[in-house]
Amino acid sequence: MPPRPPRPRPVDPPTEVIPRIEDDYDDEYYDDDEYYDDEPNKAAPPPDSMARKAVRGFGEALITMGLVVLLFVVYEVYVTDLLSAEKQEDATAALDSEWSSNVVTPPPADPNRQSKLNLIEGKAFAKMYIPVFGNDWKFSVVEGTTDKHLEIGPGHYKDTAEPGEAGNFAIAGHRVGKGAPFNDLDLLESCNAVVVQTQTQWFVYRVLPMSSEVAGWASNPKSKQPSCAGVAPLSTTFGDAYAKTVGQEIVVPTQGEVIAPIPHQVGATVPADKQARLLTLTTCHPRFSDKQRLIVHAIETKSYPVANGFVPPEMTEG
């Protein structure tokens, strides 16, 4: 093939000279250092009217308050968790060192004679596990239920029974923030285990039948499960005084009778050996509110002495 002839290049049009346009744009305007200064009269837009300023100020104040409220939620739900985790860790470390350092005599063989715990306000004295909440759910329980105590972890109501004692071992815990130990308390079902460990003993408590289960408990297939051994409506095993004590209840904050030795029976005088060994957990309800209290009652079904390397079989439930 013969080479193609080169294409003819288009002829450039003659250069047009565009005359410079003179405008009133002032280059020096932006070079002026004083432009950024605070003299109000030199700012480019005319000064805002008072009404405009007031409306803007009001809007900014509203935005600021909204941000503060949002920050408070962050504080309540996350920051308090961090602060409490540290305190809980310290309390657990103190408890561990106490348990490993002082040697105690094993608990007396007679189950009615408990070795009294040395309860000091603000100090942890027991560990608590709820296997259905997972292996990592463990808290050291401190003595006392003031705000300061509950920042550390679940708190034992002063003057209520000790773990394993006849009566009512009552514990309060936060549901939101501060480690939120009792966040999922509403999910506990009847027969779920709550394990409490002291220096010398393990106690296995199990959630009592719910109020809807009390009536048909004997015929309920659930009651035949091995985890429900020892769990029955208290009214059938301990008498009518316990008729109101069920697995879960929601009460108003003034109903302190739920942590009485016999719940709801404040004045009752029942000898200790006729009393059930109960565990009661209290937290706020509904979540983020303090209108009511969520209460969970459980009964002791088993106890084991603490031994090296021994972990109760209930701990792997869940």
Next chain:
Amino acid sequence: MYGWIWRHLPGPLYLRIAEAVVLVVGIVALLMFVVFPWAEPKLPFNNVTTQ
């Protein structure tokens, strides 16, 4: 308000940005560690005990 603060921060732009960040962090810290811990017990949503 924010505009007023910005206009009164001294120094060139990058310095003003740094100052603004310091101000914001300071106020958040003040809220988190002083104001909120003080206000929280007075607010009605985290009481867990019965009386």
